[in-house]
Amino acid sequence: MTLLSVKNLRVNLRTDAGRLRAVRGVDISVERGQTLCLVGESGCGKSMAALAMLGLLPPSAEWSADEMKLDGVSLLNAGQSTLSNIRGNRVSMIFQEPMTALNPTFTIRDQLCGVYRRHKGGNRAQARERAIYLLERVGISNARNRLDQYPHELSGGLRQRVLIAMALMCEPELIICDxxxxxxxxxxxxxxLVLLAELREELGMGMIFITHDxxxxxxxxxxxNVMYAGRVVESGTRDAVLGCASHPYTxxxxxSVPRPGVNGLQSRLGTIPGTVPSFYQADPLCPFRGRCERKLPICASQAPPVRSGAGHHSALCHNTEISSIAGNSA
Amino acid sequence: MTMSKPLLRAKGLVQSYRVKSGLLSGARELHALKGIDLTINRGEIVGLVGESGCGKSTLARILLGLEQPVSGTVEVDGVPVTQADKRARARRIQPVFQDPYGSLNPSMIIRDIIALPLKVHQICPADERMRRVARLADQVGLPARLLDAVPGELSGGQRQRVAIARALIIEPELLICDEPTSALDVSVQAQILNLLMDLRRDTGVAMLFISHDLAVVEYMTDRMFVMYLGQIVETGPTADVFSAPGHHYTMALQQSVFSPDDDAGLPTTRLKGNPPSPLDPPTGCAFHPRCEAATGTCREISPELVDLRKGGLCACHFPLGVDSGNTPLTRSDPHALRESG
Known part of the structure; x- marks a missing residue:
């Protein structure tokens, strides 16, 4: 059974300038032992989508979805208490800024053991053993002594490892990495990256990995899932999307990415002209049409269809053909 | 080899700071730069890579004259520059910083931000200034309507264009670009990198391009320097350094770079551990605690920068691609070699 299944997720933020449509109908599906990457540039809605799944949206946000199921059980009408029993326990999150995600006034022990005892009970000694085991597992030497340190005493890389250990304290089924x-x-x-991939394999977790890289x-x-202006514009296996990208944005x-062995004197980088459209208007048409080299007259009048090909490869575009063959990469 | 003088030559730059590590413990010496030699020729783009804390930004600040080194000299066109001729140095060397949000005065309009260096250096009369601003704004791809906006109304990419325009308006000979695209999205980064390449072609401005992103350095630069813990560990033409790295650290950095074309799975050889603290540097080669090839020699003797191949220097006892048996490379004549950069 699909570990996490989300259909038609929408997130709006209430601002002084009106309703900002951050996520505009996104489907997400993650299997156990698999990594789904949400890729896009700043403001595409990738982080907001993840926060919505954890019930961690800011107070100014409102969200809706047609379906949100964790392991087959709907979370759509779940209250805060149900969600807080899931967060940090069955689903946990690793944030970008390890300094702000750790509480500077508590020791590493307090933060790791706190999560464990909140969800799993157990005594202090059990929680401590689990914390030491995980700190060692994520590659922190001298784990026993690290327990009594504060976040500011650790380097950025170590802090990120502590956050990973903390996210794993309760053996989550799904881990979201922003x-x-x-x-x-x-x-x-x-x-x-190597550590996260090994742990996912070892623990059979599903993983959502949010990145622009x-x-x-x-x-x-x-x-x-490639996201643009709050929508998934292309979706498929890694080989399909990277090897046979079908959406003009992808x-x-x-x-636009510099490739190994290429110098700027030989070739220019590709660019995407123009800027992201306004987030304040409801717009069923293609969000990329203003910047697209391949736009057709129909793009300005009809919503883009989902074109799909082999192996769940799909793109939201009037003017593309999905040509990928599963497993075929460039 | 041409005998023309390099545009900029830094010799033996040493910088250290006194830092207090605790309330009761005394101040300790942090060695940020330990004798850096570096040249930049006219019209050349030179890359500088290394992990955070390796001293890249300290070096940039010294070259810009924003701080004074403990020892060592900076020459422009063969003439040593001192703190006294700050203005003359600024006339020829201009910075582009990483953070396009923090480096522009939020209360000034863009037109005045770009024009300010002209005013400071009293380069042209006021009516000519605005013509130059308009011309440069066009050259860096900044729409004219934005000239009357304030930085807060601009996107990150637009702000970086403003920063570049401001740096170029007085036609400097060298731009010091410290992580100029790290804060930008990939598609915007591509625009800015293309812009810098165009400006170099059209104006002949030289650049020191500091970045932690090796793919960007490979794309942008002609020659590069790799820094580790306050020292240059490898330098040479960029294409050579990428195709045949000599230092094990350079190799490790390269293996940490991922391209979208890769389907090689996760990296196999990867660097162990983190860079050591500059407050407590290792003995011998600073890289030895993380190096797979380290021997007793590496723990005791700090390797010198020696000739690796034509135009390339490397500070390693057992460089890659060189069959030196068990005998460490000996120092040939580094002073002669340094001239070859």
């Missing part, structure tokens, strides 16, 4: 390596050095990023996606993603993103 740009977990963006604030880190490239070498540390590689270590953390297509290189990271290529290494960690099984399935990819293609544009891929062309």
């Amino acid at each position: 740009e977990p390596t963006t604030a880190l050095d490239v070498t540390t990023q590689a270590q953390i 297509l290189g990271v996606v290529s290494r960690i993603g099984d399935h990819i 293609q544009g993103l891929l062309r």
Whole structure:
């Protein structure tokens, strides 16, 4: 059974300027042991979608969905108490900024053991053993002594490892990682990605990985949702989306990344002209039409259809054909 | 080899700070730069890579004259620059910083932000200033209607265009770009990188391009320097450094870069541990605690930058791609080699 299934998720933020439509009808589906990447640039709604799934949206937000099921059980009408029993327990989250996600006034022990005892009960010694086991598992040497340290005493990479250990304290079924390596050095990023992939395998978790980095996606993603202006514009396996990108936005993103072995004197990077459309207007038409090189007259009058091909590869576009063959990569 | 003088030459730059690590403990010396030699030729884009805390930004600040090194010199066109001729230095060397939100005065309109250096350096009369601003705004792809806006009304990419325009308005010979695209989205980053390449082609401005993103450095630069814990550990033409890295650290950095074309799965060899604290640097080669190839020699003796190949230097006892048996590379004549950069 699908671990997490979300259909037609919408999130609006009430602002002084009106209703900001951050997420405009997004479907998300994650299987056990698989990683779904939500990819997009700032403001595309990827973080808001994740927060909605955890019931962590800011107070100014309102959301709706046609379906939101964790392991087959609907969460649509779940109250805060049900959600807080799920958060940090069956579903946990790793945030981008380890300094702000950890409480600076508590020791590592307080924060790790607190989560465990809140959800699993048990005594202090059990919680401590679990914390030490996980700190060691995430590659922190001298775990016993680290327990009594405060977050500010740790480097950025260590803090991120502590956050991962904390997210794993209750053996979650689903882990949501929101740009977990963006604030880190490239070498540390590689270590953390390997660690997350190993842990996902070992614990059979489902993972949602939010990032803007297509290189990271290529290494960690099984399935990819490309988001633009609050919608999923392309979805498919990693090989399909990266190897046979079908939506003009995905293609544009891929062309804008510098490739190994290429110098700027030989070739220019592809760019996407224009800017993201207003978030305040309800707009059923294609959100990318204002910037698209391949737009047709129909794009300005009719909502884009979902074109689909083999292996659940689909794109929201009038002017594309899904040509990918499952497993075929460029 | 041309005998023309490099545009900028830094020699033996050393910087250290006194930091207090606790309330009761005394101040300790943090060695941020430990003798950096670096040259930048006219019209050249030189890359500088390394992890956070390696001293990249300290070096940038010294080259810009924003701080004074403990020792070492910076020469422009063969002439040493001192704190006294700050204005003359600023005339020739301009910065583009990472954060386009923090580096523009939020209460000034864009037109005045870009024009300010002209005023400060008294380069042209007021009526000519606005013509130059308009021309440059066009060159950096900034719509004219935004010239009367304030920074708060601009996107991150537009602000970075303003920062670049402001740096270029007095036609400097060198731009120091410190992580100029790290805060931007990928599609916006591509626009800014293309813009910098165009400006280099059209104006011949040289750049020091500081970044932690190796893919961007490979794309942008002609020659590059790799820094680790306050030292240059490898330098050479960018294409050579990428195709045949000499230092194990350079190799590890490269293996940490992911391209969307890869379907190689997760990286296999990866760097262990984190960079050591500059307050408590390791003995010998600063990289030895993380290096797979480290031996007793590496723990004891700090390697010098020596010739690796034509135009390339590397500070490693056992560089990659060089069959040195068990004998560490010996120092040949580094002073002669330094001239070859």
